[in-house]
Every structure is written in structure tokens, then in C-alpha cells.
Amino acid sequence: NPVKSPVKASPNPSTRKLPYLNGSESEISNRTDAIFFAKTLMNYDVISFDIFDTLILRPFSAPTNLFMLLGYKFNIMDFKRIRIQAEKDVRELHRLTRGNHEVLLSDIYERVSERTGLDKQAAMQAEIDLEMEFCFANPYMKRVFDLLRAQNKEIIVCSDMYLPESVIRRLLEKNGYTGIQKIYISCEYNCSKRSKGLYEIVQNQVGRNRAVAHVGDNFTTDIKHARECGWDAFYYKNVHDIGEPFRADGMSELVGSTYAGIVNTHLHNGLNKYSPYYEYGFIYGGFYIVGFCNWIHQYCLQNQVEKVLFLSRDGDIYQKVFNRMFSDVPNEYVYWSRIANTKYTAEINRDDFLTRMVTHKAVSVIKITISSLLASLSLESMEPFLTKHHLHKEEYVTLDNAKMLEQFFIDHWDMVLSAYADETERMRPIIQGTIGEAKHVAVVDVGWVGSGPLGLKYLIEQKWALGCKVDCLIAASKSGNHVSNINQLQNNDTTPYIFSRILNRDLYNTHTLSNNGTNSIYFEIFTQACSPSFSGISDNDDFIFDIPEVENYQVIQEIHQGILDFAQKYYSTFKNYPYLFNISGYDAYLPFRMIIRELSFFKKYFGSFSYSRGVGMDAENQRNETLAQIMKKSNL
DSSP: OOOOOOOOOOOOSOOOOOOOOOGGGGGGTOOOOHHHHHHTTTTTTTTEOOOOOTTOOOOSSSGGGHHHHHHHHHHHHHHTHHHHHHHHHHHHHHHHHHHOOOOOOOHHHOOOOOOOOHHHHHHHHHHHHHHHHHOOOOOHHHHHHHHHHHTTTTEEEEEEESSSHHHHHHHHHHTTOOOOEEEEEEHHHTTOOTTHHHHHHHHHHOTSSSOOOEEOOOOIIIHHHHHTTOEEEEEEOOOOHHHHGGOEEEEEEEEHHHHHHHHHHHHSSSSSSOOOOHHIIIIIHHHHHHHHEEEEEHHHHHTTTOOOEEEETHHHHHHHHHHHHHHSSSEEEOOOOHHHHHHHHHOOOOHHHHHHIIIHHHHHHSOOBBHHHHHHHOOOGGGGGGGGGGGGGGSOOOOOHHHHHHHHHHHHHHHHHHHHHHHHHHHHHHHHHHHTTTTTEEEEEEEESSSHHHHHIIIIIIIIIIIIEEEEEEEEOOOTTTTHHHHHHHHSSEEESSSSSSSSSSHHHHHHGGEEEEEEEEHHHOOOOSSOOOOOTTSSEEEEEEOGGGEEEEHHHHHHHHHHHHHHHHOOOOTTTTTGGOOOHHHHHHHHHHHHTTTTHHHHHHHTOEESSSSBEEEEEEEEEHHHHHHHTTHH
16 A cells, blocks of 8 residues: 555644644655555556546645636636536536436536636636646656556556546646556546446456456545445545645635645655755745745846846855746846945944944854954954953953943944955955946845845945945845834835835734744755855955855755755746746745744754854854754743
């Protein structure tokens, strides 16, 4: 049996839905390896397969959601309801007049035509065309099928369906299922698996002295009824039944269905199992990044933006997904960071400098010496002046000396600015060359105040006066005191995709008020990169980088592969329907909202993940905070 044991996955309906927390979600179906399942089926004379949700999968959480796309094509509101009701009406009519519920697609569209005025043949063909376009071979069952065909086993299909045999055969062959000896469709035999009559017809035709096995996803019609007719039956649990309990609640119906369809069919078909890190990217990050990239693209087209600048390091995965989806908007990956921004805009952001360089270091779990701090800031020349402020270069930055250290920087602010003046100018031709001839660019970052994009905006538009307009686009906006960037948000100097104080306020509250303010850390894990943080430009015009968090790289690669695989599947499936990429920021956040409802996943799998909440790591000791340390400090 491809499902070794039934899994009761549904959470208590009286509670909020929770993600799967006991390991990799792709393992919960517990399906037998495709090769071993095929070997089991070899023992039978005839192998019968159900079609939909067994041999064939659809990229929607429910098959009727396909009708929403038909409604858009026909420009008819509520077409899904009309189509479903038409089928119900015709089935009931046939029960009363013929004694069975079987209908043809043409019967259904006769009723649809009456209700809508659509041309029956054209509308019916449109539904067939959509089925042909979206249906794809179940990778697990395709492997089983191919192994059986290689051994010349007799294979038939048996389905309760309204599509005619000619369409079903064409659909199967289009997806690589060739060589099927016979197709039994309920609508063409006026009896079904549900009534068991179809099994009787098949048994009579294949021969009652032959051993027949049936494989299907409906436990009643495919398993119970087949067994009652003397067949052996193997239950292939529906991928959506397995995945639905763990899909985010509250999503809008159409993109919620496409999202769940992609996730469920990929994770639960049974061919492969994936790591928790891969699944973190695929389930919880891919959808948001696809939506964000589409939003960026739409923004650029609507505002005549000539080039996008993706800031390191979060911009690495953004740019990769963006370029897989679009080719009409030029873009560049720009080395930038909190420390670079803090240094190069110090003249207008003294308080930000003091907060990041002193306060954040003082409260960090990982303690850093004053000497190491000055080195990370390229301010070693200031060491001789420490003693005048009763400070010593070997002492750690703590809350006890934080005020004195802040005053030290304030009293020698001219030295800070002088140290960065030349470096800032060395950065100018690099940024200017990146912009090129563009007169309007968009700078993209994950968030949160938007200081990185705003810093580049200041340098490009004002300090360097490069004659280029800069728009600042971020995934989401939040700040410690809630109002630090309210003016920039209100004036659209910074434009967020998901939430801010003035956009999707309920998501803002969830993100900022739950889990003791640590949600941004889990969110930024999606966009970490396998490269160290940029620190600045040396006297020789070489790029300087912070400590590489090499201990994270394998995990990051798996997360990014999950994100890229989701993006590729979503794009290749729906590329002919651009409006399905118009994923609202609200919908994009909901998978992440689900995973942060219970933090045991992060404690179990990301505890050793190295993370820098401040600016610059402990270069002297080559260390940084781990997520476990941060969570413990936050009483989580």
C-alpha cells in the first residue's frame, strides 16, 4: 500500500491551524517507495488506476477552483457557483429520469448555456482546454506506471467522471501515460464506482478469473467498494487531504488555492522527501517572494522605473526569483549593508550610528571589545582618545559603559566623519556605474525602517546629486518606537509591500507584538545569503566584508532551493495567467504568520543559526549570536 498507515493530520477545529512541527511535512504521508509499490502491483494480472488525484494532479487545492478561471475567461461573475450548480441540477434530473447520477460534460453545459447564454460548445471546449493546460502527471504514480509498463503489465483506468473517453485518453497521453489497454469512464457506462456497477462491468470484461488491483484516492469509492467487488485495492491518500490541515488559513480564495495546490502536489505526491530547511523556503518563503517580485515589477512598469537595485544580502534571492520571472526590467545586485549605510550617511544619522554601534552592541548576547568595535567601523585611529573618557580598548561594550562610549563618539564626531569622507567618495563611482544612464531607479530591501534604501536615496539624490530619482521599496516596515519612519511612509518615500503602520495594520501588530519582537529574525532567514556582509571600501578600492557565517551556508542553500523551486513551479504553471501573480501583501504573509504561531520549529531546526541583529560582528573572536541565544534572551 502506498500509504503505510492513515495519518490523522487535522488539528482541533476549535483552535487556530498550526504548521506541521514534527519534522519534514513531506514525510507525513509515509508512502511506500515507488519502486516497492510497483513490485507489489506486479503480482496482479490487471492493474486499474483512478485518474484525477491519482494518475493526474491539478495545481489547485480543489478541482472546482478551475471554474474560477473559466469565469474570468467568460467575464461572468460567480461562474464557479453556476458551473457547480449546473452539474448538481443535471445529476438530480438524471437520477429522476434515468435512475443514475451519471452525466456528460455536454449535459452540464446545456444547463450552463441556459443560465448564462454562453455558446455550449465553445464553453465546454474552454473547460476541456483548461484541464489539458493545467493537469499534470503525478510524479510518484508516473514512476510506478512506467515500471509496470516496462514489464508489459496490463493497465486500465477506471474513473467516475463526466469527461468523455476521448478527452481522458488525450489528457493521459499528453502527460506520458501511453499504452493503457482500456479506459472505463462512468458517464459512458451509466454506472459508477460509487454504485459499484462500473467495477462489475470491468470485471466481466477483463475476466473473473484474473487478479485485479485498483489504486485510487477516494477511500469509499476506490478502496471500500473495489474490495466489496472482490478486487484488491490500494489507497493513495489525496495530496490535498494530507496537506490541507497545514496550509495557511485566511487566504483569498483564488491565489490561496493556487498556493496550496503547488505546495500539496509537490510535497505529498510521495516521490521525494525534503529537509525542514528546504520546506521552510518552499512552504513559507516562496509564495511571499514570488508576490514581492511581481509587485516590484508592476511598480516599475507603472512608475517608469528604469532599473532595480537589489541590495545585498537580502537582494540575492529576490534578484534570482525576479530574473526567473521577468526579463524586461534591468536590475543590478548592489553591495550595501547596515554598517555601510551607517558609515556613509553618518552626517545625517548620528543617532542611528550611536544606536546601532553602541546600544545594540551593549545588549547583545555576544560581547565585543571596544577595540574590536572600532576596528569593525574602520575607526582604529580613535583608540588613543579612549582614556580621556575613562574607557579602555580591551573592555567590552556593556550597558555600564554605553553612555560613556556614546559621549566618546559625540565628542570626536569630526573624526568619525573625516574617517568616512574619503570612503564615501570611493563608493560614489561604484554606485554611479551601477545606475548607468538610468534617471529613475528603485532600491529594494527586506525592511524594516528602510534605512538602507533611504540612505542610498540621500546619497544619490542629494549628497552626490547624480541626477537620478530613487524610489525605496521594502517587503515590510516596522520600527522599535513605531513612528520613527512614519513621515517616509506617509510621503511614499518608502513603499512597503506587506505591512506598515498604515498598511495591513493587523499583520503589523502580529509581527511586532507577538514572540517578543523576534519575528523579523525568522522572516530574514528567507533572505540570508551565502556571502559575508559588506562592510565598505578599502583605500585600495577593494570591497571589505564582515565575518562569513559559513556555519549557515548549507542551511541557506537548502532554504533558497526551496524558494527557487516554488517560484519555478508557480511561474511555469501560471505564466499564461499574469493576474495570478498579483498576490496581495496580506496573502503573501499568511504562510509565515502560520509558522510563527508555534516557535518549536525554529528552536529545533534553527537554534544554531548564526544571526547578527546589530551592525558588524565580533571580528576579534569570529563569533556572532545564535538564534537559540536570542530566543532564550527573549524568554522564548
